[in-house]
Amino acid sequence: MSIGKVLTKLRTQKGMSQYDVADKLGIQRSRYNAWENERAEPKLDMINTLADFFGVTPDYLLQYKTKSDTPSWATAKDKRDFKKMLEEDDDLMFDGVPIEGDDRQRIKDVLTGLFWEAKQMNKRKKKPDSTNDTKK
Numbered sequence: 001m002s003i004g005k006v007l008t009k010l011r012t013q014k015g016m017s018q019y020d021v022a023d024k025l026g027i028q029r030s031r032y033n034a035w036e037n038e039r040a041e042p043k044l045d046m047i048n049t050l051a052d053f054f055g056v057t058p059d060y061l062l063q064y065k066t067k068s069d070t071p072s073w074a075t076a077k078d079k080r081d082f083k084k085m086l087e088e089d090d091d092l093m094f095d096g097v098p099i100e101g102d103d104r105q106r107i108k109d110v111l112t113g114l115f116w117e118a119k120q121m122n123k124r125k126k127k128p129d130s131t132n133d134t135k136k
Contacts, residue, residue, distance in 0.1 A: 004038040006061055010054040011036075025049060044113060059106055062113060071116055078119055085115060 011021050018036065022029040025046075034040040042050060051058045070079060086108065092099045099107060 002038055003041060003061060004036045006063070007032075007050070007054075008036050010056065014054070021053070025053060044117065047113075059109075062109055071120070073123070074116070074119070081119075082112075082115055085111070 011018070018032050019029050022032040025032070031040070035042050047058050047061055051061055054061075070082070074082075092104055092107065
């Protein structure tokens with residue numbers, strides 16, 4: 001299930017409108033609407049806020065993330081970098097203890113979200129700023 005569908009389901013279960021949720025979160029309704037309609041995704045800090053608000057875990061909201069969820073803007077190099085990152089987790093440990101099973105998959109899912117968010121931010125930084133063009 002996509003995050004938009006999860007958010008819609010949680011909101012309707014609470015009997016709230018998009019306006020109500022946006023107001024409680026202190027954001028514009030258009031931003032929340034974009035998340036529900038999958039035109040945008042909330043950033044990771046907002047995932048935690050949404051999870052707290054709806055009384056679920058961030059894992060629940062991120063359940064739709066899998067390693068096959070590559071954004072449409074991802075280049076072939078981005079996909080290779082992502083694959084390399086996932087393959088380098090052979091010895092995934094926390095405090096010297098190997099991480100196995102569901103915990104390992106959850107960590108991979110969170111890393112997936114972080115990886116694509118960082119790639120997208122880097123691409124935005126590299127775009128030339130057209131507001132600095134001088135007009136004659």
